[in-house]
Amino acid sequence: MPDLPGGRPGTAPSVILLYHHIAPPEDLPRDPERLRSEGWAFVHSPAEFQRQLEFLRRRGYQFVSLGELLGQIEDQGQEHPQSVVVTFDDGWIDNWVHGAPVLEKLGIPATFFVTTGHLRSGQPDSTRLSGGQLRSLADRGFTIGSHTRNHADLARVRVEVAREELQGSRLDLERVLGRPADFLAYPGGSFNARVVDLARQTGYRAACSVLGPDRNTSDSRYWLFRDVLSPGLNTLGDRYRLSPLTRRMFSFRVRDKLRKRLAGVGPGPDEEP
Numbered sequence: 001m002p003d004l005p006g007g008r009p010g011t012a013p014s015v016i017l018l019y020h021h022i023a024p025p026e027d028l029p030r031d032p033e034r035l036r037s038e039g040w041a042f043v044h045s046p047a048e049f050q051r052q053l054e055f056l057r058r059r060g061y062q063f064v065s066l067g068e069l070l071g072q073i074e075d076q077g078q079e080h081p082q083s084v085v086v087t088f089d090d091g092w093i094d095n096w097v098h099g100a101p102v103l104e105k106l107g108i109p110a111t112f113f114v115t116t117g118h119l120r121s122g123q124p125d126s127t128r129l130s131g132g133q134l135r136s137l138a139d140r141g142f143t144i145g146s147h148t149r150n151h152a153d154l155a156r157v158r159v160e161v162a163r164e165e166l167q168g169s170r171l172d173l174e175r176v177l178g179r180p181a182d183f184l185a186y187p188g189g190s191f192n193a194r195v196v197d198l199a200r201q202t203g204y205r206a207a208c209s210v211l212g213p214d215r216n217t218s219d220s221r222y223w224l225f226r227d228v229l230s231p232g233l234n235t236l237g238d239r240y241r242l243s244p245l246t247r248r249m250f251s252f253r254v255r256d257k258l259r260k261r262l263a264g265v266g267p268g269p270d271e272e273p
């Protein structure tokens, strides 16, 4: 792993990491349409995933659950320095096959944000986590969050549809897990002020965006900033995300994007699935 900037131990910023697929190269679909629609641009091999987590731990990062991070924010108004949270979007089956075993080996908590359409319909979907797998993950201490029922573009659909997606997926997870989901991740990072109000009204304690990086505080609990790191941790983007200095220098850009997003202007859903 390269020597990334991190500042003195305990001074680097906190990060909420966003992953999608964990799979070895031979498991990648050959169909270009599946590669695109299932977000395979964001794939880490199990070995890369493990190396990345071990690297962060060596650098002094403390892995905490999303609930623990929210507790830090509620108690002190902001995150502890160098906390790191692992999250997954979309609920792909490879998270179960390849992701959870690495996390358990290293004793690292994580949140899986899943769509619930297939759980509700009762139609099995071999590409996604089943109800039984979600129950098993929850029993083993992982957090299960909502990614809506149908990966809805929440800022663009009608308000009744957005409400149904948020409320319905929470109830679907309650049916499977015995308790409703506390946390939400906006599909495609698509949200605005109306969507934030709906997330609050439908009972979510916090929601994750794909905006980042910036520092999470009590102000950002409905658009928690998350970061995508490259598999090899060797890009300029990785340096930017893990450096306290560049995060501070460029946070105005993130704030600008956030203002536009809340106002419902700007480019619409983010590029990340």
Ligand SMILES: [Zn+2]
Pocket: 089, 090, 147, 151, 187, 188, 273
């Ligand atoms: Zn997604």
